[in-house]
Amino acid sequence: MHESPLQDRTVVITGAARGLGAAQARELSRRGARLALIGHEGQALRELAASLPGPAMALEADVTDAEALGRAAAAVRARLGPPSVVVANAGVAEGGPFARVDMASWRRVVDVNLVGSALTARTFLPDLLATAGYFLQIASTASLGPAPLMSAYCASKAGVEAFAHALRAEVAQHGVAVGIAYLNWTDTDMVRDADRHAVLRELRAHMPGPARRVYPPEFVARRLAAAVEHRRTAVYVPAWLRLVQGVRAALPPLVLRMSRRELPRLEAAEPFRPTGLLGAGGRADGMAARRRGGPSVR
Numbered sequence: 305m306h307e308s309p310l311q312d313r314t315v316v317i318t319g320a321a322r323g324l325g326a327a328q329a330r331e332l333s334r335r336g337a338r339l340a341l342i343g344h345e346g347q348a349l350r351e352l353a354a355s356l357p358g359p360a361m362a363l364e365a366d367v368t369d370a371e372a373l374g375r376a377a378a379a380v381r382a383r384l385g386p387p388s389v390v391v392a393n394a395g396v397a398e399g400g401p402f403a404r405v406d407m408a409s410w411r412r413v414v415d416v417n418l419v420g421s422a423l424t425a426r427t428f429l430p431d432l433l434a435t436a437g438y439f440l441q442i443a444s445t446a447s448l449g450p451a452p453l454m455s456a457y458c459a460s461k462a463g464v465e466a467f468a469h470a471l472r473a474e475v476a477q478h479g480v481a482v483g484i485a486y487l488n489w490t491d492t493d494m495v496r497d498a499d500r501h502a503v504l505r506e507l508r509a510h511m512p513g514p515a516r517r518v519y520p521p522e523f524v525a526r527r528l529a530a531a532v533e534h535r536r537t538a539v540y541v542p543a544w545l546r547l548v549q550g551v552r553a554a555l556p557p558l559v560l561r562m563s564r565r566e567l568p569r570l571e572a573a574e575p576f577r578p579t580g581l582l583g584a585g586g587r588a589d590g591m592a593a594r595r596r597g598g599p600s601v602r
Contacts, residue, residue, distance in 0.1 A: 504579070
């Protein structure tokens with residue numbers, strides 16, 4: 305491996321316990337970074353930190369809890385030094401018809417994905433200003449176009465894209481760079497759990513061939529690590545997603561046409577039901593919410 309500009313730099317990753325967050329941690333550690341891993345699952349975070357080739361620390365914190373994030377940031381500064389890279393990776397998802405979803409669960413998706421990203425940026429912004437650092441916002445194809453039965457996830461990912469654009473314009477004068485990662489399907493617990501639900505599986509199956517392909521998290525993590533090294537304003541995984549930017553205004557009518565054709569057939573075969581938070585990460589988030597005494601999130 306070539307000597308990376310990340311050598312001996314402190315990097316914060318939220319949602320690092322599993323899936324894409326863990327894959328990014330392994331890839332960035334290989335490139336010489338010091339890792340601060342933030343998430344709900346303390347044991348998994350500690351095991352991941354211990355397995356990495358370079359310095360790493362595990363911190364249990366909810367990205368929607370400003371005080372917990374503040375304590376985590378203080379611990380990172382004390383042990384690893386001020387971070388010069390922050391990756392807002394934490395995210396959850398749910399599926400189901402909007403009229404039937406539990407609104408506590410719907411709001412939790414928006415809170416984690418959008419508010420949690422903003423609180424992460426706000427908490428570590430003093431460090432990024434001091435180091436002329438880089439903030440990477442993990443977005444999605446859902447930022448580019450809507451999908452039926454995924455209203456909370458689409459709203460949150462469209463929101464993080466707009467937030468990142470606004471933040472970039474504010475902090476560029478201070479030497480801080482902000483990137484947005486547009487990702488297609490990645491082989492994570494969340495996506496595998498979505499595939500257990502027939503309607504979500506069928507909706508993906510009706511996407512064009514390249515758009516329904518699922519990519520290994522290690523492949524995605526390598527692309528993201530290169531984007532971090534080069535402080536990219538945008539990274540598309542796979543690369544062809546960049547072409548969607550030019551035609552994104554056409555996506556809602558196309559999705560509407562497909563939905564009118566396919567949703568009645570799918571609902572006749574199996575009634576649409578809310579999925580609750582998807583994947584092991586979603587279940588961990590729900591358990592953490594119950595421990596905090598917050599609203600029940602199924």
